[in-house]
Amino acid sequence: MEIPWEYRYAYRVKAMKSSFIREILKITQKPDVISFAGGLPAPTVFPVKEFQAAASHVLAESPEKALQYGTTEGYLPLREMIAERSARYGLNIGAANVSITSGSQQALDLIGRLFINRGDRVIVETPSYLGALQAWNAYGADYIPVPMDNEGMITSELEKALRKGAKFIYVLPNFQNPSGVTLSLKRRQELVRLADHYGTPIIEDDPYGQIRFEGEHLPPVAVVDSEYREENGNTYAGNVIYLSTFSKLLAPGIRIAWAIGDEKVISKLVQAKQGADLHTSSFNQMAVYEVSKNGFIDKHVEVIRATYKERRDAMLEAMEEFFPTEVSWTHPEGGMFLFATLPENLDTMALFDKAVEKKVAYVPGEVFHTDGSGGNTMRLNFSFSNPDTIREGIARLGKMLKEELYKK
Amino acid sequence: MEIPWEYRYAYRVKAMKSSFIREILKITQKPDVISFAGGLPAPTVFPVKEFQAAASHVLAESPEKALQYGTTEGYLPLREMIAERSARYGLNIGAANVSITSGSQQALDLIGRLFINRGDRVIVETPSYLGALQAWNAYGADYIPVPMDNEGMITSELEKALRKGAKFIYVLPNFQNPSGVTLSLKRRQELVRLADHYGTPIIEDDPYGQIRFEGEHLPPVAVVDSEYREENGNTYAGNVIYLSTFSKLLAPGIRIAWAIGDEKVISKLVQAKQGADLHTSSFNQMAVYEVSKNGFIDKHVEVIRATYKERRDAMLEAMEEFFPTEVSWTHPEGGMFLFATLPENLDTMALFDKAVEKKVAYVPGEVFHTDGSGGNTMRLNFSFSNPDTIREGIARLGKMLKEELYKK
Numbered sequence: 001m002e003i004p005w006e007y008r009y010a011y012r013v014k015a016m017k018s019s020f021i022r023e024i025l026k027i028t029q030k031p032d033v034i035s036f037a038g039g040l041p042a043p044t045v046f047p048v049k050e051f052q053a054a055a056s057h058v059l060a061e062s063p064e065k066a067l068q069y070g071t072t073e074g075y076l077p078l079r080e081m082i083a084e085r086s087a088r089y090g091l092n093i094g095a096a097n098v099s100i101t102s103g104s105q106q107a108l109d110l111i112g113r114l115f116i117n118r119g120d121r122v123i124v125e126t127p128s129y130l131g132a133l134q135a136w137n138a139y140g141a142d143y144i145p146v147p148m149d150n151e152g153m154i155t156s157e158l159e160k161a162l163r164k165g166a167k168f169i170y171v172l173p174n175f176q177n178p179s180g181v182t183l184s185l186k187r188r189q190e191l192v193r194l195a196d197h198y199g200t201p202i203i204e205d206d207p208y209g210q211i212r213f214e215g216e217h218l219p220p221v222a223v224v225d226s227e228y229r230e231e232n233g234n235t236y237a238g239n240v241i242y243l244s245t246f247s248k249l250l251a252p253g254i255r256i257a258w259a260i261g262d263e264k265v266i267s268k269l270v271q272a273k274q275g276a277d278l279h280t281s282s283f284n285q286m287a288v289y290e291v292s293k294n295g296f297i298d299k300h301v302e303v304i305r306a307t308y309k310e311r312r313d314a315m316l317e318a319m320e321e322f323f324p325t326e327v328s329w330t331h332p333e334g335g336m337f338l339f340a341t342l343p344e345n346l347d348t349m350a351l352f353d354k355a356v357e358k359k360v361a362y363v364p365g366e367v368f369h370t371d372g373s374g375g376n377t378m379r380l381n382f383s384f385s386n387p388d389t390i391r392e393g394i395a396r397l398g399k400m401l402k403e404e405l406y407k408k
Numbered sequence: 409m410e411i412p413w414e415y416r417y418a419y420r421v422k423a424m425k426s427s428f429i430r431e432i433l434k435i436t437q438k439p440d441v442i443s444f445a446g447g448l449p450a451p452t453v454f455p456v457k458e459f460q461a462a463a464s465h466v467l468a469e470s471p472e473k474a475l476q477y478g479t480t481e482g483y484l485p486l487r488e489m490i491a492e493r494s495a496r497y498g499l500n501i502g503a504a505n506v507s508i509t510s511g512s513q514q515a516l517d518l519i520g521r522l523f524i525n526r527g528d529r530v531i532v533e534t535p536s537y538l539g540a541l542q543a544w545n546a547y548g549a550d551y552i553p554v555p556m557d558n559e560g561m562i563t564s565e566l567e568k569a570l571r572k573g574a575k576f577i578y579v580l581p582n583f584q585n586p587s588g589v590t591l592s593l594k595r596r597q598e599l600v601r602l603a604d605h606y607g608t609p610i611i612e613d614d615p616y617g618q619i620r621f622e623g624e625h626l627p628p629v630a631v632v633d634s635e636y637r638e639e640n641g642n643t644y645a646g647n648v649i650y651l652s653t654f655s656k657l658l659a660p661g662i663r664i665a666w667a668i669g670d671e672k673v674i675s676k677l678v679q680a681k682q683g684a685d686l687h688t689s690s691f692n693q694m695a696v697y698e699v700s701k702n703g704f705i706d707k708h709v710e711v712i713r714a715t716y717k718e719r720r721d722a723m724l725e726a727m728e729e730f731f732p733t734e735v736s737w738t739h740p741e742g743g744m745f746l747f748a749t750l751p752e753n754l755d756t757m758a759l760f761d762k763a764v765e766k767k768v769a770y771v772p773g774e775v776f777h778t779d780g781s782g783g784n785t786m787r788l789n790f791s792f793s794n795p796d797t798i799r800e801g802i803a804r805l806g807k808m809l810k811e812e813l814y815k816k
Contacts (some may be wrong), residue, residue: 003647003672008575010525010547016679041471049474055463064451067459067659073515102510103723105686117418122685125676135683138521139418167416201411213725239411251475253690255510265413273425275543278513281692282661283459 011118012138017071024363027356029385036380037334039268040089041178042311045304046251047248047291054290058283066283072274073266074100074258075285081292082258085241090223095264097238099270102280104207104245104257106373108135110272112239114166114265116141123169124152127368129177129205132170143370148328152176152183155190157359162198168241169195169202174209178368178379182333192225195239202226202240207248211277211332213309224262237261237297246288249297250303254284297317308336312385315380315394322398324405329380338385339365342376346404348350349375354404360396411693419526420546432771444788445769447585448746450719453604453712454659462698466691478690480682481674482508482666486697492648492668504671505646507678510688512615512653512665516543518680519649522673523575524549530567530616531577533561535747535776535785537585537613540578551778558738560584560591563598567680568607576649577603577610581629582617583743586776586787589639590741593626600633600709610648615656618709618777620742630668646670655698656744657705657712662692715743722789722795723802732813738789744791747773750784754812757783762812768804777802 027348029172058066073079079095101107108131116122118140123172124133133143144161146153153171159160163167171191183191195202204221219227222240229239238261247258259269273279312332319329319340330339342348348364355361365377382390432445442514466474481487518540525531528547532541534553534660550570553700554561561579570577578598581591591599603610612629627635630648637647646669651666652757667677677719693778727737727748737748744815750756763769775783790798 001608001700003670005609005670005676006611009676010521010523010528013522013676013680016676016683025422040477046471046475048467048471048475051471052467055467056460059456059460059463063454063456065457065661067454067456068451068659069446069448069660071654099583102685104690107683109684113418113420114421115416120418130685131686138680138683177455199411201416216607247477252477253475255685255687255689262411263414268413268417268421268424271548272421273548275424275539276514276517277510277663278539279663280510281663281689284689284692 011140013371017141019042024352024361027361033356033361034380034389035361036383036385036393036398037363038384039381040254040384041248041336042383047296047300049297050291051251052268054287057290059210062286070279070282070285072279073270074098074280075117075282075289078285078289079258081289086260090219091226092243093260097260097266099259099266099286100280101257101272102277102295103247103252103255104205104243105135106276107132107257107259108132108205108272109219110259110269110276110341112136112139112141113169113272113276114268117173118225120220121164123158123166123200124370125171125176126371127178127365127374128170129172129371130368132161132205133370145369145371148179148181151180152181152187153191155187155194158191158194162194162200162213166200168203169200171202171221172205173218174206175211175337176331177207177335177337178363178365180330180335180338182218182220188221188224189228190374192228192239195229197254201335204240204242206242206244206336209244209334211248211304211308213305213312213342214335229333239264241265246292249289249301250291254288254318256284256288258281262314266298268403300401306348306399308334310342311379311382311385311390312338314390315382318391319398322395324398324402326405327401338380339384340378342378342401343405344376348378349374355400357398358400360393360400364398411639421547423545432760432769433711433749435769441764441767441769442793442797442804443769444790444793444801445771446792447789448792449656449660449744449790451705452717453703453715455708458699459659460696465698466694468678470694474691474694476690478687478693480687481678482506483690483693483697486693486734487666489697489700490668491561495666496717498627499634499650499666499668500747505668505674507667507674508688509665509667509681510653510685510774511660511663513543513669514681514684515651515665516540516613518667518677518684519576520544520547520549520685521680522676527645528571531566531574531576532778533584534779535586535773535782536578536778537580538776538790540613541778542597553777553779556587556589558589560589560595561599563595563602566599566602570608574608577608578613579610579629581612581626582614583740583745584775585743585745586737586747586771587613588740588743588746590626593631593678596602596626596629596632597636599629600636600647606638612633612648612650614652615742617652619656619716619744621713621720623741632669646673647810649673654700657709658696662696664688664692666702716742716791717795718795719790720746721759723790726799726802727806728785728804732810734807734813744789746788746790748786748788750809751813752784753784756786759812763805763808766804766808768801768808770805779791
């Protein structure tokens with residue numbers, strides 16, 4: 001008999017929508033379309049030479065370790081290096097607080113697995129990162145959206161959300177994907193205080209924290225939390241699970257990221273990871289360690305900052321020049337994305353096909369909103385294209401927007 | 409306040425037992441213990457030179473692709489190569505039937521995600537692969553165990569199990585982990601017929617299929633199923649999801665495996681994988697493709713077969729010499745494991761510490777049984793240690809067993 005697959009699927013599959021972003025990315029891979037839709041790092045900043053040297057070194061010196069099964073928590077020297085780098089920012093942790101994950105997406109998935117039963121609530125920024133929403137939809141999460149302004153999540157609205165009861169609060173404090181907004185220090189402190197008061201953990205997703213072009217580095221929420229605890233006589237006992245990745249610092253194709261948290265939580269996360277993929281590639285972890293050690297990342301991040309700043313500037317300048325005055329947008333101090341808001345009568349989902357006709361693409365902002373709002377917003381990526389291409393693409397988009405706006 | 413993590417965990421975490429195997433592996437990593445407990449390939453057969461050349465080539469020729477984000481389903485040339493190799497065994501499929509996964513463990517996890525709601529039943533061989541049980545425990549699976557003999561799962565017992573209703577049947581047809589037993593052709597045909605009759609999918613996990621030392625290659629269950637369907641006028645419309653991996657053919661540290669199935673199922677699996685880890689390392693997929701193309705695997709597998717056969721022979725001979733006559737064991741025609749059965753009054757879990765005192769380790773067979781049986785069994789790995797070490801380890805184990813057996 002024919003297998004009735006549909007009938008056999010678990011509720012998770014029924015909850016899975018064919019990802020709109022996936023479809024968008026297919027359309028935008030046409031070679032003549034200038035795509036601001038993806039979230040790709042600039043390949044020109046990949047440290048290719050360093051990876052070549054590292055791969056050679058690892059396979060020459062430790063082939064039996066690099067090609068063999070490894071521990072689920074990850075390669076110890078790499079975890080130690082991550083702990084040391086975190087100490088630099090004020091986080092008093094050791095390797096036992098660190099687990100390697102197969103990209104940050106896996107960390108998000110494992111967090112869903114640890115905390116979310118069907119119908120559990122998760123507090124998210126509005127808008128929020130789509131990959132996290134996709135990961136947690138699979139576990140049946142419900143979302144409590146908290147609005148943002150140009151200082152990030154509006155913490156005075158957070159308390160209302162906390163009162164409804166949530167498994168955790170999810171924030172991207174630096175140059176948020178998709179909005180490009182940074183959570184201010186005052187808001188970080190308020191977030192930590194409220195989360196502590198309600199006993200609600202915080203998931204801090206920080207892929208871009210080091211890619212700041214201007215303004216002052218702000219302490220991660222995990223550090224603000226740790227300081228808050230010390231004032232109250234505790235040593236580090238993480239109310240925060242902190243996530244970051246080598247995808248934006250080195251290269252995403254190697255799939256190496258990490259999670260930091262309380263030892264008890266990390267140990268559960270490692271157990272969950274064991275069932276999910278046993279461990280992350282030994283070879284890749286060792287190669288990343290080789291590339292990163294001796295301070296390479298600190299030098300390399302300067303190259304990334306300079307490159308992305310130039311591209312952000314090109315995008316902001318072109319938007320000033322070509323966008324209708326009715327459109328506003330964020331001015332990110334780092335990262336890879338900015339967010340534009342159109343007049344309310346314009347629908348970026350409906351306009352998407354017109355943009356593609358003009359050979360330019362974006363992500364309709366609606367997909368990042370868990371409350372159905374954001375229909376008049378769009379996310380624009382500035383890290384992938386060079387400044388000339390950015391200028392041309394923004395010109396095309398501005399033309400389309402003006403035609404739409406002034407025909408009415 | 410202190411975060412009450414325990415309270416916040418989802419049911420999955422509560423179902424997670426700290427893995428006994430993990431603890432065992434820690435104990436057995438002491439340098440003077442001869443461990444038959446792990447499931448590690450012999451590092452002497454890792455194709456190091458070939459990986460060095462492949463890594464160099466990929467980073468020199470396609471760095472922007474190797475280090476960038478990739479598609480969730482995986483690198484197309486690799487998927488095409490897998491489809492072609494599968495055609496050789498009689499499976500009429502294309503790249504759309506193949507998804508790359510981050511090790512077979514991830515495929516097992518994604519299958520749990522696709523099919524298992526809490527309390528759903530899964531039919532498993534007794535004993536069965538622990539990694540699969542761990543993956544599916546997280547989704548709340550219940551198991552219906554079907555006994556095995558030296559021809560594999562006893563299909564006359566399968567029908568009873570099928571009548572109880574199950575989401576799928578899980579089989580490891582070749583040199584099963586942990587038993588070393590191979591499912592006979594007649595049983596494969598019977599399995600396919602019954603699964604078809606009850607409309608129950610089959611998950612075929614085949615990491616070792618090509619590592620056969622003797623006897624005749626048997627068609628994968630997926631091929632038997634495909635032939636059964638053709639006879640009944642269907643083209644391939646997979647009742648079987650077939651899993652295999654490069655971990656045993658090349659090296660596990662690179663974490664590249666694959667799933668083959670009906671296009672509709674593979675497309676859902678890819679959606680689930682997107683939420684789980686976005687994609688598997690582009691660099692590793694491209695390197696594996698470089699190593700594998702032009703028939704390298706076919707030559708290399710001969711080296712693996714010769715090496716493992718010698719080790720299996722060393723283990724079987726030493727067991728004949730040193731084990732008490734009351735113990736029986738399987739004679740695997742391939743793979744990495746054999747399985748020993750002690751007199752019923754001996755408990756391999758209780759004897760484990762004594763074995764470690766004698767500087768030798770195994771896995772107590774009980775952990776592979778979902779029905780609480782197997783207390784007098786043990787799994788022995790023969791792929792990792794060289795023949796002399798195997799002989800010495802089996803001598804130690806035999807001595808311990810004789811002491812236990814004859815003191816009573």
